[in-house]
Amino acid sequence: MKFENRQQPRIVYMGTPEISAIVFKGMLDAGFNIVGLVCNEDRPIGRKGALECPATKKIAMEHGIPVFQPHRIRNDYQTLADWNPDVVVTMAYGQIVPQAVLDIPRFGCINLHGSLLPKLRGAAPIQRSIMQGDTVTGVTLMEMVDKMDAGRMYDKIEVEILPEDNYSSLAEKIGNAAKELILRDLLSYLNGELPGEAQNEEEVTFAAKISPEDEKLSFHSPVQSFVNMVRGLSLTPGGYVLLEGKKFKILSAKAHSDEVVAVPGTIVSDKKGIFVQCEDGIVSLHMVQMEGKKPMDAKSFVNGVRDLKGKVFE
RNA sequence: CGCGGGAUAGAGCAGCCUGGUAGCUCAUCAGGCCCAUAACCUGGGGGUCGGUGGUUCAAAUCCAUCUCCCGCAA
Numbered sequence: 327m328k329f330e331n332r333q334q335p336r337i338v339y340m341g342t343p344e345i346s347a348i349v350f351k352g353m354l355d356a357g358f359n360i361v362g363l364v365c366n367e368d369r370p371i372g373r374k375g376a377l378e379c380p381a382t383k384k385i386a387m388e389h390g391i392p393v394f395q396p397h398r399i400r401n402d403y404q405t406l407a408d409w410n411p412d413v414v415v416t417m418a419y420g421q422i423v424p425q426a427v428l429d430i431p432r433f434g435c436i437n438l439h440g441s442l443l444p445k446l447r448g449a450a451p452i453q454r455s456i457m458q459g460d461t462v463t464g465v466t467l468m469e470m471v472d473k474m475d476a477g478r479m480y481d482k483i484e485v486e487i488l489p490e491d492n493y494s495s496l497a498e499k500i501g502n503a504a505k506e507l508i509l510r511d512l513l514s515y516l517n518g519e520l521p522g523e524a525q526n527e528e529e530v531t532f533a534a535k536i537s538p539e540d541e542k543l544s545f546h547s548p549v550q551s552f553v554n555m556v557r558g559l560s561l562t563p564g565g566y567v568l569l570e571g572k573k574f575k576i577l578s579a580k581a582h583s584d585e586v587v588a589v590p591g592t593i594v595s596d597k598k599g600i601f602v603q604c605e606d607g608i609v610s611l612h613m614v615q616m617e618g619k620k621p622m623d624a625k626s627f628v629n630g631v632r633d634l635k636g637k638v639f640e
Numbered sequence: 641c642g643c644g645g646g647a648u649a650g651a652g653c654a655g656c657c658u659g660g661u662a663g664c665u666c667a668u669c670a671g672g673c674c675c676a677u678a679a680c681c682u683g684g685g686g687g688u689c690g691g692u693g694g695u696u697c698a699a700a701u702c703c704a705u706c707u708c709c710c711g712c713a714a
Contacts, residue, residue, distance in 0.1 A: 630653035
């Protein structure tokens with residue numbers, strides 16, 4: 327049989343955060359028959375311990391779509407099986423999907439991955455692409471197999487990374503590209519019109535999850551790599567350095583000059599901003615956030631601190 | 641009761657411990673200097689000091705309580 331329209335296939339969508347919600351909502355708006363959402367559990371967010379539900383769950387509730395939030399999909403997937411999907415579409419679900427689940431839908435499980443595979447397999451492709459200074463990345467529609475991001479590739483969309491992009495802005499672009507990709511390809515995929523191609527294992531690179539250590543920035547690096555790290559971590563979680571023992575987040579920064587006039591980390595000027603020495607030049611900090619304070623532009627920060635010039639970031 | 645920081649002019653902060661009619665930097669307005677300027681000089685406007693009670697002759701400051709914001713941990 328052949329799927330003639332978007333109402334026919336029974337689709338289960340798996341995804342948790344905002345970027346995934348963009349795709350999820352896009353599919354709903356386009357008229358796909360999504361019979362259920364699988365997302366991670368509600369998590370206590372913030373200081374009050376109030377439970378916050380995933381972005382995708384909010385969309386599902388607005389559309390009256392059943393939601394399944396297994397603690398461990400590895401052991402708990404009967405609900406998904408009961409939905410009897412023809413296909414499972416995943417983006418940024420947040421858990422490893424076991425083979426037993428991959429075997430449920432007769433047309434398999436497909437995933438939208440935020441990189442141009444085989445580059446940047448893994449948990450944080452968007453952040454890592456910025457951190458390593460890439461100027462182009464993208465989204466890949468791929469088959470899910472029992473090995474992380476290793477399945478056949480069916481289609482891709484390239485996304486340009488502009489110098490002013492950070493993780494947040496790029497994630498939004500990737501989310502929209504992913505939406506476009508799934509909308510144009512899903513029926514073709516189900517009808518067997520996308521042959522796909524295997525990934526070249528020799529070109530594989532990995533995008534490791536962002537760990538707390540990754541969030542600590544160092545001025546002992548070239549200006550451009552410093553700026554790329556800041557971009558890759560912004561707006562959340564935000565890279566930081568220490569100023570007199572306190573956490574000082576740097577949410578945006580820009581290369582300023584190639585002068586070297588002090589040891590890395592030294593604030594060489596606090597006129598109209600914060601200018602800090604890096605290994606091979608000076609970086610200008612734009613948005614910053616002191617521990618316990620709101621984010622503010624560097625100029626405002628300077629107004630409230632005396633004798634900032636000459637201090638050294640750790 | 642998870643730990644901690646904070647709320648003072650449009651913005652960022654100081655003052656609070658040791659109560660006595662509010663100060664700094666920036667922005668803004670006016671004037672000046674200058675070939676010129678985002679630079680510099682002079683002067684001005686702008687604040688019920690988060691809310692509510694209490695102590696006191698007197699509260700930004702001390703006590704109680706409430707609201708909101710943020711960092712960490714999850």
